[in-house]
Amino acid sequence: MTTSVFAHSRDPFFPDVLDVINHEKAPPTLIDEPLTKTQQTEQLHHRLYPLNYADADTLAKQLSTHAIPLLSKQGRVIADSDANSLSIVDNDKALSEIADWLRLKDTPQQQVYITAHIISSSQDALNELGAQWGLHTLKTTHVEATSTHPNTISPPSNSALSIPSLSALSLHQNTKNPLHSIAFNIARINGRLLELELSALEQEKQLSIIASPRLTAAHEKTASIKQGTEIPYVSRDNETTRVQFKEAVLGMEVTPMIQRNKKIRLILKISQNTPGIALVQGGSEHLSIDKQEISTEVTINDGETIMLGGIFQQKQQEHTANIPLLSSIPLLGVLFSHKRDQQSRHELVIFITPKLI
Known part of the structure; x- marks a missing residue:
């Protein structure tokens, strides 16, 4: 059902008000526009974590297989065996949690x-x-x-x-x-x-x-x-x-x-x-x-x-x-x-x- 409002007025701004009213009464219109990248996912950042005691390959395997559920769905981890370091791409929240976890793991073993x-x-x-x-x-x-x-x-x-x-x-x-x-x-x-x-x-x-x-x-x-x-x-x-x-x-x-x-x-x-x-x-x-x-x-x-x-x-x-x-x-x-x-x-x-x- 469509409702239209007609009125006569000498006020120059009155037509604009009518347009707003008619827009409110009109059926909704779907706008098919692609979501922006920011809307699809949180912004990703890259961090490099050098390790002193823990084995990079072992920790990377634990993260990538989600044995330790810290990486997000968009997160990625790569181990550098030669430098014994981890290269991680993820959002800020995940990177912060991973950094705390690495500090606990990268300690000298008794x-x-x-x-x-x-x-x-x-x-x-x-x-x-x-x-x-x-x-x-x-x-x-x-x-x-x-x-x-x-x-x-x-x-x-x-x-x-x-x-x-x-x-x-x-x-x-x-x-x-x-x-x-x-x-x-x-x-x-x-x-x-x-x-x-x-x-x-x-x-x-x-x-x-x-x-x-x-x-x-x-x-x-x-x-x-x-x-x-x-x-x-x-x-x-x-x-x-x-x-x-x-x-x-x-x-x-x-x-x-x-x-x-x-x-x-x-x-x-x-x-x-x-x-x-x-x-x-x-x-x-x-x-x-x-x-x-x-x-x-x-x-x-x-x-x-x-x-x-x-x-x-x-x-x-x-x-x-x-x-x-x-x-x-x-x-x-x-x-x-x-x-x-x-x-x-x-x-x-x-x-x-x-x-x-």
């Missing part, structure tokens, strides 16, 4: 200095050290021990082991080499001067220090150390002879995670692999590796020492005692000599001490 002592000890020496089993129940993710003929010991994943031990398990070799008996234990010992006591017991020949590796690792970063040899062996395949290598090393791999109240969570993998026997099959020689490995996950206090043990080695040795000259008399010499078998049992024990630095 590090953990880890000292380990790997020893072969008698039970008497462990008692003298004051090691006590059965004090705690710790989470263990995997335990493995492999002999010449691969046998694997693996408790269920994420299982909790109640100390003093996982049920006694044994591996035997059909040779005169040392027998291996595996039982996995974890314990904490008091904070006495461990290194001095270990050295004293080694001088008394009650234990043998195999290695004392030391590592420094950042929060949630894996560090490893290993020492040993690569053993060559010959393999034949389709009349082709190749020389390959197998590692026989003593190694440690650790990933620390720093928690509150100066607690440290450690993901540990310790292995002692030694050369086994060579098996000949089809003209090829296959070398076996005797493996002793522990993989575990524990949480301990800063400066506390934890002990991993329970890998036993039993050695059988034959000793002959005789009387010189008389024992060499034919037939009668056996009367002046004596043979006896001696068994020795030692335990492979690892002491781990993490320290925040």
Whole structure:
């Protein structure tokens, strides 16, 4: 419906008023004009953020995948790996929030200095050290021990082991080499001067220090150390002879995670692999590796020492005692000599001490 207003007036401004009234009464008219760029989106700005400690690629991935929901829909981020910096284009609000987030992330990560002592000890020496089993129940993710003929010991994943031990398990070799008996234990010992006591017991020949590796690792970063040899062996395949290598090393791999109240969570993998026997099959020689490995996950206090043990080695040795000259008399010499078998049992024990630095 259209309404028109007609009037007569001598006022020169009256026609203008009528035009306004008629415009108010007229049906609305749609104006199809494109929105300006400012109306479509907020104004974008470019910022360059150099990083000192954090990794630019890692942070850029978190921003671009919206794992950290800070970028707007129009925002873009590019990482410069060489300069370790982030180039970000976004609106003022998003850039301000990203800058605050980067200040929190770009801080030096606290590090953990880890000292380990790997020893072969008698039970008497462990008692003298004051090691006590059965004090705690710790989470263990995997335990493995492999002999010449691969046998694997693996408790269920994420299982909790109640100390003093996982049920006694044994591996035997059909040779005169040392027998291996595996039982996995974890314990904490008091904070006495461990290194001095270990050295004293080694001088008394009650234990043998195999290695004392030391590592420094950042929060949630894996560090490893290993020492040993690569053993060559010959393999034949389709009349082709190749020389390959197998590692026989003593190694440690650790990933620390720093928690509150100066607690440290450690993901540990310790292995002692030694050369086994060579098996000949089809003209090829296959070398076996005797493996002793522990993989575990524990949480301990800063400066506390934890002990991993329970890998036993039993050695059988034959000793002959005789009387010189008389024992060499034919037939009668056996009367002046004596043979006896001696068994020795030692335990492979690892002491781990993490320290925040």
